[in-house]
Amino acid sequence: MGATRGLFITLEGVEGAGKTTAMDTIASHVRDLAMVPLVTREPGGTEVGESIRRILLDHADDAMCPETEALLMFAARAEHINKVILPALERGECVLCDRFTDATYAYQGAARALGYERIGALEQWVQGELRPDLTLVLDLPVSVGRGRAGERSAPDRFEQEQDTFFEQVRQSYLERAAADPGRMKVVDASQDPDSVARALRHILDHWLVAGN
Ligand SMILES: Nc1ncnc2c1ncn2[C@@H]1O[C@H](COP(=O)(O)OP(=O)(O)O)[C@@H](O)[C@H]1O
Numbered sequence: 001m002g003a004t005r006g007l008f009i010t011l012e013g014v015e016g017a018g019k020t021t022a023m024d025t026i027a028s029h030v031r032d033l034a035m036v037p038l039v040t041r042e043p044g045g046t047e048v049g050e051s052i053r054r055i056l057l058d059h060a061d062d063a064m065c066p067e068t069e070a071l072l073m074f075a076a077r078a079e080h081i082n083k084v085i086l087p088a089l090e091r092g093e094c095v096l097c098d099r100f101t102d103a104t105y106a107y108q109g110a111a112r113a114l115g116y117e118r119i120g121a122l123e124q125w126v127q128g129e130l131r132p133d134l135t136l137v138l139d140l141p142v143s144v145g146r147g148r149a150g151e152r153s154a155p156d157r158f159e160q161e162q163d164t165f166f167e168q169v170r171q172s173y174l175e176r177a178a179a180d181p182g183r184m185k186v187v188d189a190s191q192d193p194d195s196v197a198r199a200l201r202h203i204l205d206h207w208l209v210a211g212n
């Protein structure tokens with residue numbers, strides 16, 4: 001990536017961790033820092049991507065193969081990268097994405113047991129050199145996230161999975177964050193919303209000062 005491009009920040013965590021809630025905090029902090037935020041999400045973020053999102057989350061496809069699931073995630077991602085993310089980065093904006101490839105490693109690679117190697121091959125093929133500059137992992141016990149998400153709406157195809165599935169997702173995020181601490185920062189998302197927001201602002205400030 002060229003030196004003049006914007007910043008690519010992603011948010012990760014199990015359902016109900018508070019990603020969508022945290023987006024507002026991060027977007028307003030980014031504005032305070034005189035950058036232009038572009039808030040988007042995966043799977044989705046484009047017309048084709050949102051159609052793929054419906055296929056992925058709908059119950060009509062309960063028996064979908066893990067391979068199909070991973071390929072659909074990357075199909076939506078290819079569209080998103082080329083139509084939204086790269087153009088925004090080239091304009092110098094700060095792209096804030098609710099889930100990205102770390103979620104594919106965690107959900108399809110770990111919890112669906114496809115393995116990291118195959119996800120890595122697709123990552124390389126679809127993304128080339130593009131990786132998030134910073135990834136904020138909102139970490140909390142699965143049962144707490146489930147309790148929060150349960151109050152929201154009927155469970156989608158992922159949300160209906162058992163706790164063991166989400167434990168694997170959580171462990172994958174934590175393992176990968178421990179292996180890549182420069183990029184992936186873990187936040188205790190079980191705290192109250194104000195404390196989570198403060199922790200996020202603190203990380204952003206330190207990370208920007210450190211020269212990312
Ligand atoms: N720190 C928090 N403490 C308690 N409830 C929270 C917190 N953060 C978010 N929530 C609530 O939990 C639910 C899920 O949050 P959301 O941001 O939609 O999570 P996600 O996008 O990660 O699935 C929402 O109802 C939200 O208001």
Ligand SMILES: [Mg+2]
Pocket residue numbers: 019020021098
């Ligand atoms: Mg959300």
